[in-house]
Amino acid sequence: MKNLFNANKLKNLQILTISAYIFTIASLPLIQFSWGMVALTVFMYFLIFGFGVSLTFHRSIAHKGLTMNPIVEIVGKFFASMGGTGSPISWVLIHLAHHRYSDTDKDPHSAKDVLKYLVGNYPQVSARGMRKLAQSKFNKFIHRHYYLVILTYGFVWAMLGADYFCYGFVYPMVLTMVAGHLVNWYTHSEYTFNYRLHTTKDTSQNNVLIGLLTWGEGFHNTHHRHPRRANFSMRWWEIDITFAVIKLLERFNLVKTNN
Numbered sequence: 001m002k003n004l005f006n007a008n009k010l011k012n013l014q015i016l017t018i019s020a021y022i023f024t025i026a027s028l029p030l031i032q033f034s035w036g037m038v039a040l041t042v043f044m045y046f047l048i049f050g051f052g053v054s055l056t057f058h059r060s061i062a063h064k065g066l067t068m069n070p071i072v073e074i075v076g077k078f079f080a081s082m083g084g085t086g087s088p089i090s091w092v093l094i095h096l097a098h099h100r101y102s103d104t105d106k107d108p109h110s111a112k113d114v115l116k117y118l119v120g121n122y123p124q125v126s127a128r129g130m131r132k133l134a135q136s137k138f139n140k141f142i143h144r145h146y147y148l149v150i151l152t153y154g155f156v157w158a159m160l161g162a163d164y165f166c167y168g169f170v171y172p173m174v175l176t177m178v179a180g181h182l183v184n185w186y187t188h189s190e191y192t193f194n195y196r197l198h199t200t201k202d203t204s205q206n207n208v209l210i211g212l213l214t215w216g217e218g219f220h221n222t223h224h225r226h227p228r229r230a231n232f233s234m235r236w237w238e239i240d241i242t243f244a245v246i247k248l249l250e251r252f253n254l255v256k257t258n259n
């Protein structure tokens, strides 16, 4: 199957990423402020990064920490893909390569190269790993038509009006782009307020504030030590909102934790 993340298509992701940043900076002074709209951004940021990227892409598909009801999984994969950081296939493959080669030259998003990835300059993914994930027709469709799906989704928001387009589509996407790189950079560096609970070969760290802002993803040292664990929190002060949602969905038999 065709590799979305080949050199030419990668430029498209950079264009999407940089356009989203420029649009955000340009629109903020112009767009009307309302707390209701801010709540919409937070809700969509949760849907895309918390439920989508963290719960579905990361903890379920990449690490198999939980099994999801197929319909709930498709909803998660769809919203995760609308964050502008890749399809279910490319996101999962890049992430698994990060675990395999953390902090080495082969790490697809080493903390040293944060500026490169912040502007959407992602590495190519290997065609070999794609086959298994491409068995899902949904994965294959989103991967092949990634930009078209995002643009169509953005168009639907635009139909609702300029404020919905900004607060519901662009801002949550930008937050998702920044949040992912914040984890990859800050919690792979020995910076202030970071701490380690476990000895690992990599530089991964935990950070309470980043954990809160990224729906639990900031407890990255614990995650590197126990990648298959659906719960990233190991201390009472580590608030893992994604895991709270997993427990809630488990009550309704919509997901099942595996460990």
Ligand SMILES: [Zn+2]
Residues within 6 Å of the ligand: 098, 102, 184, 188, 204, 220, 224
């Ligand atoms: Zn990491």
Ligand SMILES: [Zn+2]
Residues within 6 Å of the ligand: 058, 062, 063, 095, 099, 223, 227
């Ligand atoms: Zn991981």
